[in-house]
Amino acid sequence: MFDQLKAQPQDKILQLIAMFRDDPRTTKIDLGVGVYKDATGLTPVMRAVKAAEKKLWETETTKTYTGLAGEPAYNAALSAMILGDAVPTDRLASIATPGGTGAIRQALELIRLATPTATVWISNPTWPNHPSIIKFLGMNMAEYRYFDAATRGVDFVGLMEDLAKVKSGDVVLLHGCCHNPTGANLDGAQWDQVITLLAQRGAIPLVDLAYQGFGDGLTEDAAATRKIAAAFPEVLIAASCSKNFGIYRERTGILIGIGAAAGKGVLQGNLNFLNRQNFSFPPDHGARLVTMILEDAALKADWMAELEEVRLNMLTLRQSLADELRKATNSDRFDFVASHRGMFSRLGLTEAQVNTLREDHAIYMVGDSRINIAGLNARTVPILAAAIAQVAG
Numbered sequence: 594m595f596d597q598l599k600a601q602p603q604d605k606i607l608q609l610i611a612m613f614r615d616d617p618r619t620t621k622i623d624l625g626v627g628v629y630k631d632a633t634g635l636t637p638v639m640r641a642v643k644a645a646e647k648k649l650w651e652t653e654t655t656k657t658y659t660g661l662a663g664e665p666a667y668n669a670a671l672s673a674m675i676l677g678d679a680v681p682t683d684r685l686a687s688i689a690t691p692g693g694t695g696a697i698r699q700a701l702e703l704i705r706l707a708t709p710t711a712t713v714w715i716s717n718p719t720w721p722n723h724p725s726i727i728k729f730l731g732m733n734m735a736e737y738r739y740f741d742a743a744t745r746g747v748d749f750v751g752l753m754e755d756l757a758k759v760k761s762g763d764v765v766l767l768h769g770c771c772h773n774p775t776g777a778n779l780d781g782a783q784w785d786q787v788i789t790l791l792a793q794r795g796a797i798p799l800v801d802l803a804y805q806g807f808g809d810g811l812t813e814d815a816a817a818t819r820k821i822a823a824a825f826p827e828v829l830i831a832a833s834c835s836k837n838f839g840i841y842r843e844r845t846g847i848l849i850g851i852g853a854a855a856g857k858g859v860l861q862g863n864l865n866f867l868n869r870q871n872f873s874f875p876p877d878h879g880a881r882l883v884t885m886i887l888e889d890a891a892l893k894a895d896w897m898a899e900l901e902e903v904r905l906n907m908l909t910l911r912q913s914l915a916d917e918l919r920k921a922t923n924s925d926r927f928d929f930v931a932s933h934r935g936m937f938s939r940l941g942l943t944e945a946q947v948n949t950l951r952e953d954h955a956i957y958m959v960g961d962s963r964i965n966i967a968g969l970n971a972r973t974v975p976i977l978a979a980a981i982a983q984v985a986g
Contacts, residue, residue, distance in 0.1 A: 604721075605721070605959060605960060606625055606626065606627070606721075606959060609625040609626070609957055609958075609959065610623075610625065610626055612951075612957065613625065613957045616955060616957075618955040620955050620976075621955035621956075621957065622955065622956045622957065622968065622969075622973050622976065622977065623957050623965075623968050624956065624957060624958045624964040624965050624968040624969070624977075625957045625958055625959055625964075625965065625968075626965065626968070627773070627936060627937070627965055628836075628841060628965075628967070629836060629839065629903060629907075629936065629967040630967050630968055630970075631906075631970075632970040632971065633970075634970070636839065636841070637839065638839060639838065639839045639896060639899050639900075640895055640896075640899055641886045641892045641893070641895045641896035641899065642838060642839060642840060642882055642886070642896075644892060644895070645882045645885040645886050645889075645892060646882060648885065649881060649882065649885065658873075658874045659689075659874055659875065659877045659880075660874070661688070661865040661868050661869055661873070661874060661875075662687065662688045662689065662861070662864065662865050662868065662875075663687075663688060663689025663690075663847075663875045663877070663880055664689070664877065664880060664881065664884065666884050666888070667689055667847075667880040667881070667883060667884045668687040668688070668689060668847060669682075670883065670884050670887040670888060671832065671834070671847050671883060671884075671887070672685055672687055672847070672849055673887075674805075674811075674815075674887060675802060675805065675815055675818060675819075675830065675832055675847075675849070676815070676818070676819055676822055676830075676849070677812075677815070677819055679819035679820075679822045679823045680822045680823060680851055681854070683854040683857060684851050684852060684853065684854050684857065685849060685850070685851060685857070686849070686850040686851075686852070686857055686860040686861035686864055687847055687848060687849045687850065687861075687864070688847070688848050688864040688865065688867075688868050688875065689845075689846070689847055689875040689876075689877075689880050690831075690846040690847060690848050690868075690875055691844040691846065691872065691875060691876055692833055692835060692844040692845060692846045693801070693802075693803045693831055693832060693833025693835065693846045694722055694833075694846070695844065695846050695848075695871075695872075695875075696831035696832060696833070696846040696847060696848040697722065697723065697726060697801060697831045698726055698871070699831075699848045699864070699867050699868070699871070700799055700829045700831050700848050701713065701726055701727060701730055701732065702730070702867050702871070703829070703848075703850070703863060703864065703867060704732070704764055704797075704799075704829075705730055705732055706863065706867070707863075708762055709732075710733065711732075711733065711762055711763055711764055711797075712732075712733040712734065712735050712759075712760070712763045712764070713727050713732055713733065713734050713735075713763070713764045713765075713766060713799070714734075714735050714736070714737050714755075714756070714759060714763060714764065714765045714766060714796075715727070715734065715735075715736055715737075715766045716736070716737060716738075716739035716740075716752075716766070716767075716768065716772070717736040717737065717738055717739055717740070718739065718740060718774055718775065718939075718961065719739075719766070719768075719773070719774075720773045720774065720801070723766060723801075735758075735763075736755070737751075737752055737755035737756050737765075738751030738752050738754070738755050739751075739752055739772070739775070739777075740775045740777060740939065741777075742941060744929070745775075745777065745929035745933075745938075745939065745940075745941055746777050746929065746932075747777050747778070747779055747783070749779070749783055752787070753786065753787070753790060756787065756790055756791060756794070756796075757790065757794070759791065759794045759796045760794070760795075761794065761795030761796070762795060762796075762797065763794075763796050763797070764796070764797045764798075764799050764829075765791055765796045765797070765798055765799065766799045766800075766801060767787075767798055767799070767800050767801070767817075767821070768800075768801055769800045769801060769802035769803075769805070769814070769815070769817055769818040769830075770802065770804055770805060770807075770808045770809075770814040770815075770817065770818075770934070770935065771803075771804035771807050771808045771814070771934050771935025771936065771937070772935070772937075773803065773804070773935070773936075773937055774937050774939055774959070774961065774963035775933070775937065775938070775939045775963075776930075776933030776934060776935055776936075776937045776938035776939065776966075777929075777933055777939075778808070778933075778934055778935075779817070781816070781817075784816075784817045784820060785820070788820055788821060788824050788825075791825075792824055792825060797825070797827050797828070797829070798821050798825055798828050798829070799828075799829045799830075799831065800817075800818050800821060800828065800829070800830045800831070801831050802814075802815070802818055802830060802831065802832040802833070803832070803833045803835070803836060804836050804837070804935045804936065805832070805837055806836075806837040806900045806901075806903075806904060807836055807837065807903070807904055807907065807934070807935050807936060808904070808934035808935050809934060810901075810904070811837075811897060811900065818830060822851055825851075826852070826853065827850075827851065827852050828849075828850075828851040829848065829849070829850055829851075830847075830848070830849040830851070831846065831847075831848050831849075832846060832847050832848075832849070833845070833846045834846065834879060834880075834883050836936070837900055838879070838882070838883055838886070838896070840879045840882065840883075843876065843878055843879025843882070844876055844879065845876070845879030845880050845882075845883060848864065850864060903967075906967075907935075907936065907966050907967055910966050910967070910969050910970075910974065911930055911931050911933065911938075911966055912931045913971070913974045914927075914930050914931075914966070914969065914974050914977065914978060915927060915928050915929075915930040915931035917974050917975050917977075917978035917979075918930065918978045918981060918982070920978070921975075921978040921979050921981070921982035922981075922982045922985065927940070927981075930966075935966075936965050936966055936967050937963050937964065937965060937966065938963070938964055938966060939961060939962055939963045939964075940958075940962040940963075940964060940981070941962060942962035942981070942984070942985060943962075944960045944961075946962070946984045946985060947959075947960055947961075947962050948960075949984045950980055950981070950984055953980075953984075954976075954980040954983075954984075956976075956977060956980055
């Protein structure tokens with residue numbers, strides 16, 4: 594049997610991680626892997642998470658299974674953080690999932706279960722796991738233009754032209770905030786136009802919300818998702834706690850389905866069914882920590898304060914890099930870095946230039962020139978700027 598298997602293409606980011614690890618140069622800089630790092634290069638455990646873990650260790654009495662959908666308290670607390678009061682709770686069904694990737698997978702499984710002929714529209718570019726999972730599931734897929742390579746902003750005209758081709762019942766995957774990999778985001782007025790168009794087309798939005806709190810603020814980053822949730826009869830939202838709670842390895846996510854109140858039981862039953870087929874009961878440790886933090890006023894306040902420190906640090910790094918690049922290149926061609934939001938920006942370098950940065954300067958980034966802003970610090974910002982100026986001419 595195994596001799597019939599074919600080698601699978603390597604994940605480019607995981608390949609990059611291995612290359613960085615094996616590079617003996619002490620000056621190497623990792624801007625590829627998508628995790629937050631502090632000024633020392635550490636991905637720290639947040640203070641509130643530490644406190645919640647200590648409390649959990651002292652009070653937890655069992656490690657028995659949780660429910661198929663996860664703990665109701667977790668689903669309710671995280672849904673409230675994401676949606677506020679945008680949608681009545683009697684329209685919400687939800688399941689805990691192994692991270693945001695698990696939520697995306699379950700959302701696509703649900704779509705295939707309900708309407709196997711539906712086309713899933715994804716932005717060009719998007720997070721590589723989106724098309725990978727869609728193709729693996731054998732689903733129909735189409736792309737809509739998103740990134741303007743000239744301005745390094747959103748190609749809004751192209752985006753609207755492509756989304757006008759969406760058919761009723763198609764699913765449109767939208768990044769709720771902090772677009773990955775570009776860092777370029779729609780503004781409020783543009784979101785309104787997209788929502789109006791997709792509602793007219795009869796589309797079903799699937800929102801990927803992986804970075805709430807990393808862009809403009811915890812509430813501000815949920816604004817588009819809340820508008821979408823309130824505007825459509827059916828919506829899917831896949832969210833992750835990896836970044837904003839810093840619990841990457843705990844694999845903590847949620848899939849929220851919004852539909853008619855009368856159909857909530859069937860929707861919830863199908864979500865539960867999918868969890869059962871794929872992994873039975875979802876992991877609970879990270880979900881329990883998130884619940885404890887969101888339900889405890891002091892822990893929540895401390896978590897929000899530290900999350901804001903993280904967000905502001907990334908904004909500072911963005912502005913510093915834009916300033917250093919302006920000085921190093923004697924031009925404003927990289928000023929867009931300061932206006933992007935979230936962990937990532939796509940710099941617009943060629944693959945050959947990216948390779949030169951890696952080979953000659955020990956600076957690692959994804960081949961499309963996506964960089965993780967949070968991989969920088971005050972010492973490495975000018976080093977990166979000087980290297981980019983040298984290879985970009």
